[in-house]
Amino acid sequence: MAQAGKGRLNYRCPSCFMRDLDIDMFYDKERGEYYCLRCQYVGTEEDVLQKNEMARFRYRAMRKRFTDFEDFSD
Amino acid sequence: MEQFIVNIIHRPEMVPEYAEKVTGQGKAEDIGRKALLTESLDIFKTQQDCAHRHGLKTTIQMTYASLFNDEAVALAKEHHERYGDEIALSLLGLPCEEFRKKYNTKDFCIWMFSMEDKKAIVRDVFGKFHDRFGFYPESTGSYYLDAELINFIKAEYPQVKCAVATCWEEGPKAYHTCNNSWYTLMDGGPWAPWIPSKQNTHAPAANAEEDSGIVAIPHLSRDLLACYDGNGSNFGTHPQNVLRGMIYDTSTWEFPYLYNLIDQYRALAKYNDGYAYNMMFVGPGWMNKMGRWEAPYELLLKSYEEGCAYYGELKRQGKLTDMTMSEFADYYRAKKGYTVPECALWRDILYGSKKQLFWYCDPYMRACVNMDQGGALVDLRPYVAKLEWPVGIGTKHVQDASYPFLIQEKYRAGYFTHYAGEGTVRSAKLRYRGEEVDLCLCRTKAHFEREGGERRLTLDPVTVEFDGLSVTLQTVIAFPEGESCIRYERRVLSMSDPDAQVQIDEYMVGCYGTTEYPEDMTSLTLRVDAGEDSVALPYEYKCREAGADGAARVSCDVPPIKTRVSMTCEGRQPRGYVREGYAFSPMFALGYTGTLREKEVFTTWLKLEKAD
Numbered sequence: 001m002a003q004a005g006k007g008r009l010n011y012r013c014p015s016c017f018m019r020d021l022d023i024d025m026f027y028d029k030e031r032g033e034y035y036c037l038r039c040q041y042v043g044t045e046e047d048v049l050q051k052n053e054m055a056r057f058r059y060r061a062m063r064k065r066f067t068d069f070e071d072f073s074d
Numbered sequence: 075m076e077q078f079i080v081n082i083i084h085r086p087e088m089v090p091e092y093a094e095k096v097t098g099q100g101k102a103e104d105i106g107r108k109a110l111l112t113e114s115l116d117i118f119k120t121q122q123d124c125a126h127r128h129g130l131k132t133t134i135q136m137t138y139a140s141l142f143n144d145e146a147v148a149l150a151k152e153h154h155e156r157y158g159d160e161i162a163l164s165l166l167g168l169p170c171e172e173f174r175k176k177y178n179t180k181d182f183c184i185w186m187f188s189m190e191d192k193k194a195i196v197r198d199v200f201g202k203f204h205d206r207f208g209f210y211p212e213s214t215g216s217y218y219l220d221a222e223l224i225n226f227i228k229a230e231y232p233q234v235k236c237a238v239a240t241c242w243e244e245g246p247k248a249y250h251t252c253n254n255s256w257y258t259l260m261d262g263g264p265w266a267p268w269i270p271s272k273q274n275t276h277a278p279a280a281n282a283e284e285d286s287g288i289v290a291i292p293h294l295s296r297d298l299l300a301c302y303d304g305n306g307s308n309f310g311t312h313p314q315n316v317l318r319g320m321i322y323d324t325s326t327w328e329f330p331y332l333y334n335l336i337d338q339y340r341a342l343a344k345y346n347d348g349y350a351y352n353m354m355f356v357g358p359g360w361m362n363k364m365g366r367w368e369a370p371y372e373l374l375l376k377s378y379e380e381g382c383a384y385y386g387e388l389k390r391q392g393k394l395t396d397m398t399m400s401e402f403a404d405y406y407r408a409k410k411g412y413t414v415p416e417c418a419l420w421r422d423i424l425y426g427s428k429k430q431l432f433w434y435c436d437p438y439m440r441a442c443v444n445m446d447q448g449g450a451l452v453d454l455r456p457y458v459a460k461l462e463w464p465v466g467i468g469t470k471h472v473q474d475a476s477y478p479f480l481i482q483e484k485y486r487a488g489y490f491t492h493y494a495g496e497g498t499v500r501s502a503k504l505r506y507r508g509e510e511v512d513l514c515l516c517r518t519k520a521h522f523e524r525e526g527g528e529r530r531l532t533l534d535p536v537t538v539e540f541d542g543l544s545v546t547l548q549t550v551i552a553f554p555e556g557e558s559c560i561r562y563e564r565r566v567l568s569m570s571d572p573d574a575q576v577q578i579d580e581y582m583v584g585c586y587g588t589t590e591y592p593e594d595m596t597s598l599t600l601r602v603d604a605g606e607d608s609v610a611l612p613y614e615y616k617c618r619e620a621g622a623d624g625a626a627r628v629s630c631d632v633p634p635i636k637t638r639v640s641m642t643c644e645g646r647q648p649r650g651y652v653r654e655g656y657a658f659s660p661m662f663a664l665g666y667t668g669t670l671r672e673k674e675v676f677t678t679w680l681k682l683e684k685a686d
Contacts, residue, residue: 009367009368009370010364010365010366010367010368011367011368012367012368017320020247020250020251020304020305021250021253022251022318022367023253038253048368049324049368052320052324052368055320056320056321058425059320059321059331059424060425060426061331061422061423061425061426062321062322062323062330062331062424063323063328063330064330064334064426065330065333065334066334066337066338066423069337069341069419069421069423070419070421072421072430072519
């Protein structure tokens with residue numbers, strides 16, 4: 001089959017996500033890889049998940065719970 | 075006593091946005107598929123169940139498609155009876171076989187239709203609603219409702235008192251995030267409820283004459299820092315938007331950010347006479363059984379369940395009041411006067427930066443002050459112009475519903491530019507013996523206070539180091555209610571040499587537009603008012619400058635947005651100036667220079683006026 005489809009989940013391109021672009025990726029069953037239509041990213045599901053973790057680097061306070069929004073002490 | 079209000083809104087959307095694209099991948103489009111309709115209604119039932127189990131009432135916004143579905147209508151009636159939910163009417167969710175057959179279009183955003191079609195659709199949808207329920211709704215909405223449409227709805231259906239009328243900062247950034255395929259261009263509006271003017275939905279009414287007759291609420295309560303910089307659809311009180319932003323721990327599926335966001339909104343009561351507001355409005359497409367992007371259905375469901383649980387817990391603790399939209403409209407009308415501003419001192423709760431912004435909105439302006447840039451004004455929308463800006467097919471703005479800016483540091487650069495030119499910002503520079511420091515580079519924090527009708531920010535003092543001189547300076551920024559101006563006071567608290575004096579340059583670099591791209595500046599006129607030394611400079615991209623000692627006022631008329639922006643000044647040796655830009659820097663600048671000594675104050679007023 002020549003045409004690609006969607007994978008088990010509908011992964012976005014992690015490379016584009018890091019530049020604030022939500023682009024669905026398509027899955028090439030024969031090669032077992034996801035690929036982006038817009039940029040040059042290609043990767044397995046494992047690689048996508050790993051890169052998605054990397055994309056969270058900017059959310060340094062993602063796990064923190066704030067109680068006082070004017071308290072800037074650490 | 076502080077009061078935190080939440081509106082929880084559900085819509086039985088029979089053909090949810092996204093769902094057809096997701097579940098129907100690899101199939102020819104069929105929006106009448108039974109599986110799609112059944113799943114959509116199931117999601118609506120799940121959402122309603124989540125809210126009710128946590129003791130929260132909802133506003134059910136019936137969609138056009140759902141009015142053809144007996145089960146959806148019966149559910150709405152039952153939940154109204156049993157839980158006190160309001161039965162309202164959304165102008166989202168138009169797509170269905172009946173709509174497409176009747177209107178022969180795939181358009182689905184009500185504000186983008188021609189005015190003729192808007193009227194026909196509204197009459198059709200409201201009529202159908204009346205047929206099914208025997209009354210007309212009191213609440214309605216869409217992602218955006220333009221002023222002409224609101225005026226029409228209010229004239230035809232005067233009982234309507236509340237509407238979802240904009241998405242905060244959903245504009246070019248959202249468009250880009252969707253690979254330039256999602257045309258919700260509606261930047262520049264209020265982030266919290268407001269009374270829209272008859273002339274422009276985004277601009278709040280200044281008086282009863284301008285009052286459109288409804289209370290508007292924003293679609294979602296959004297992160298006032300993250301959404302300003304990034305994709306709005308990742309940072310709002312929409313639990314699945316938080317997942318869209320990947321702001322959760324993949325090993326635990328925990329997402330404290332959502333609760334920080336809700337709590338920071340609660341904390342805004344401090345700046346708004348004890349009142350704060352949230353709304354949650356999740357379309358069923360976001361709880362698709364197939365999952366959404368990398369989030370499986372179980373995580374989507376968990377996020378919605380726990381979002382409702384958090385609001386429910388706050389309610390049990392007496393910290394939250396759940397209202398329907400129409401109940402909220404009555405509450406808001408009783409609570410707020412026309413000129414009372416909405417204020418939000420907002421901090422970063424996601425990136426760990428300690429960055430702090432202040433947002434201000436009243437009938438004359440929306441403004442953003444950035445404490446990470448020494449209190450510089452980084453976004454300014456001149457609502458005072460009440461710009462008539464029709465949108466939709468047949469107008470000059472088919473899609474672009476944004477309220478134009480005079481300053482927007484993200485789209486038209488702020489302090490930092492590449493190589494040449496200037497970016498839009500309103501700040502000040504200090505100069506001493508050939509050295510220059512822009513306060514944009516002095517990071518600080520602000521403290522809010524209200525005195526009578528004036529809202530004021532007092533910034534922590536900053537110390538500017540020159541070669542041989544240290545200057546400790548404090549900035550106070552005031553917003554006098556109803557005066558359409560911002561006052562900046564720069565106070566020199568101390569100098570290492572008490573006899574020294576520094577030069578101050580209070581400036582504003584501006585332009586106009588709704589996007590990142592430059593507009594034609596040739597209709598603008600810069601002016602220095604100084605009696606016989608007055609100068610008028612028509613904008614010709616010639617990089618000219620004019621100024622006068624003791625100028626009474628400097629200003630720029632911006633006819634495309636019917637606005638005059640001006641500065642006046644009080645201080646030692648004031649000299650007003652204006653500066654024209656050039657092709658590579660299509661901006662204008664206004665400002666005053668003067669001198670400051672220890673314990674002295676230099677004060678400027680930035681005023682916005684309507685200029686026809």
